[in-house]
Amino acid sequence: MSDVALAIRDLTVEAGPKGRSVTLVDGVSLSVPSGKILALVGESGSGKSMTALAAMGLLEPPVRIASGGASLAGKAVDPTDRRQMRGIRGRDMAMIFQDPMMTLNPVMRVDEQVCEAVTVHDPSVSKAEALRRAREALVTVGIPAPEERLNAYPHQLSGGMRQRIVIAIALINRPAVVLAAEPTTALDVTTQGQILHEVKRLCRDTGTAMVWITHDLAVVASLADTIAVMYAGRIVEQGPADDILARPLHPYTRGLLDSVPMIDTRSERLRSIPGMPPVAGSITAGCRFAPRCERAVEACRTAEPALAPAGNGARLVRCIRPLDDGGAA
Ligand SMILES: Nc1ncnc2c1ncn2[C@@H]1O[C@H](COP(=O)(O)OP(=O)(O)OP(=O)(O)O)[C@@H](O)[C@H]1O
Ligand SMILES: [Mg+2]
Structure with a gap:
């Protein structure tokens, strides 16, 4: 399956009053084929969450979409259309937040919440059928004996279990796309590894495309x-x-x-990028990374490079002095 599940085109997100607004996301285009996972990475404040929230139609004023569009399984969607997006969210497109309690209701039992995710988008589904799907969904995210978990309240479960349930809810209607914002960062590495493994398998099996937002390049690699x-x-x-x-x-x-930190390279190569990213609204001419870049030359400070094809054309890079050998030491 290689059809495009989600495409974001030239998305620009702004905040603040018109005329004095600052740009938080600037001309971002992404596309994810069915069954595939795109990792959106970058330092804190780079605009990852804003990109995802914009695509889901979840921006809150004063943050807004200034331009750009999206399509879902080939059909154009308008993330600024609240009514349209309410119908799409949870059914065709779902979001997994870092904190599972953003999604789970603390005073509702897990079975009610998972079943509700089914019936809210298809009221014709019987209670028994919804419960059957809920059980099945829990098994697919690695909860082998789901009965006990289904009867629990969220606070009675571990963090890893809660996050698995949130992932099950996000995937239960087999959405075209799931946007996931660091859902495993708070978990221990073993649990995180298991969940990543399940998620990858689920995407492949169901054709759901995923955008996974993370700082963690170890997660990206796997x-x-x-x-x-x-x-x-x-x-x-x-x-x-x-x-x-x-x-x-x-x-x-x-x-x-x-x-x-990589086990095989020890800590010798471990170093942080000097300086800080520019604050939104204080962006100057030239490449935005130039002030922190060892390779920057005068031309880098005068005009911002375009995102241009590189290598065999499958790659895009916004740099006039790319590392043609990957910068291997
Ligand atoms: N309500 C707001 N008004 C104005 N600017 C905002 C608002 N919320 C966030 N921002 C700014 O938007 C920019 C992008 O934020 P965003 O949350 O998308 O970053 P991020 O890449 O998700 O970071 P993190 O990794 O920390 O989650 C940041 O510079 C942030 O300060
Ligand atoms: Mg974020």
Whole structure:
């Protein structure tokens, strides 16, 4: 299956009063085929959540979509159309938040909540059938004996169990797309690894496409088919995950990879990127990463590079001095 489940085109998100607004997401385009996982990575504040919330139609004023559009399974959707988006959310498109309690109702039993996710979008489903699907959904996310969990209240479950249930709810209607914002960062590595494994298998089996937002490049390596790297509201590099992880072209991507502790490289290479990303609204001419980039030359500070094809064309990079060898030391 290689049909495009989600496409975001030229999305720009702004905040603040008209005329004095700041741009938080600037001309972002993404596409995810059915059954595939795109990792959206970048430092805090780069615009990852705003991109996802905009696509889901969940931005709250004063943040708004200034331009751009989206399509879901080939059909155009208007994320600013509240009515349309209410019908789409939970059925065709779902979101998993970092904190499972953003989704779960603390005073409702788990079975009621999972069943409600089914019946709210298809009231014709009987109670017994909804419960059967709820049980099945829990099993698919690695809860082998779901009966006990279904009868529990959220607070009676572990964090990992709660997050599995949220993932089950997100996937129960077999949506075309799921946007997931760091849902496993609060979990221990074993639980995280198991959940990532289940998620990957589920996407492949059901054809659901996923956008996985994360800072964690170890997660990206085990989960993603493609990667989009964001910096200061812009995509700076995009392409197949294996390729990017093995041979980053943008100095920022290299910097992100160098700041991940890897067992095989020990800590010698471990270093952080100097400086801080620019604050939204204080973006100047030139490449946004230039002030922090070791490779920057004068031309980098005068005009912002376009996101242009690189290598065999499957990759895009926004840099006039890309690392043609991936920056391998
Ligand atoms: N209500 C708001 N008004 C104005 N600016 C905002 C508002 N909410 C967030 N921002 C700004 O939007 C930018 C993008 O934020 P976003 O939450 O998308 O970043 P992120 O990449 O998801 O970061 P993190 O990894 O920390 O979750 C940041 O510069 C943030 O300060
Ligand atoms: Mg975020």
